[in-house]
Amino acid sequence: MSIEQLAETAQAMVAAGKGIIAIDESTATIGKRFAAVGIENTEEHRRRYRELLLTTPKLSDHISGAILYDETIRQSTKDGIPFAQYMAKQGILPGIKVDKGTHPLAGCPGELVTEGLDGLRERLKEYYKLGARFAKWRAVINIGEDIPSGTCIEVNAHALARYAALCQEQGIVPMVEPEVLMDGDHDIQTCYEVTEAMLRSLFAALHDQGVLLEGTILKASMVVSGKACDEQADVEEVADSTLMCLKSTVPAILPGIVFLSGGQSDEDATAHLDAMNRSGNLPWPLSFSYGRAMQQTALAHWAKDLDGNFAKAQSIVLERAKENGLAAQGKWEG
């Protein structure tokens, strides 16, 4: 696989006015989302829900790719078309979550490390055959008393770089995701400092391990106040702080940055992205790779009547995709 092909895929992921829909919740995580709205967590319900999302009419007007979970990339539409094949036909790039989740980091109480490197080369080969053209690996950084430690940042950056190098070897664009969690009562300045340290460590590790940035996408968390902080930064401050942090740590050669929503409301996630793009003169396209902020309203609606509300839920997904597509261009009207 040539770097040109990887770069082409990466650029397509952040094409103007388009972003990613993250629908790669593990069986346990989608179970929590379903439970919150009263849907039973069966394989058929998961299949139908992912079909609802992926077959939304006109989705590809605003969505360049979707991140799938292992079970989903092996499932098909009700007419028997494998989801990855259906997506490719619509011009939506199939992506795949390849990490195996977070586990307590030995020797570092309260901190996590993401696992999943063992056997990853073989899994990537299979995912490529199944149609995946990009992959996701999520590292999680907690903010709290005396954490994160340098050790936690370093081991997670190292694992992200090992995953990224393996992806590129197999012709798959790595989406590297170091998520700094919003949980806690820390202020926005603390979030800035932790995000900056994480990104510095990540780009050093990517460089050390020979990862080609031209064929890599960063999935970043925004610089925000902790959820329980008394002083909540407004839209402008979040946009300014996030941009300053990214500009001082992320090389301009990267094809693009997409954000996670991380528990922000639908409206906040869109408003923050829009404000950053309105500021203009950015080194890279800034777009979205939202999970909850793309899905939560549609899921709640679908839950009320799985047959009767199928099309209405799809229209809500399309609306969220459209709004975020506008925000990716700094053209959202609110």
Ligand code: 13P
């Ligand atoms: P949220 O937008 O719900 O944070 O999910 C995005 C994602 O893929 C996290 O890994």
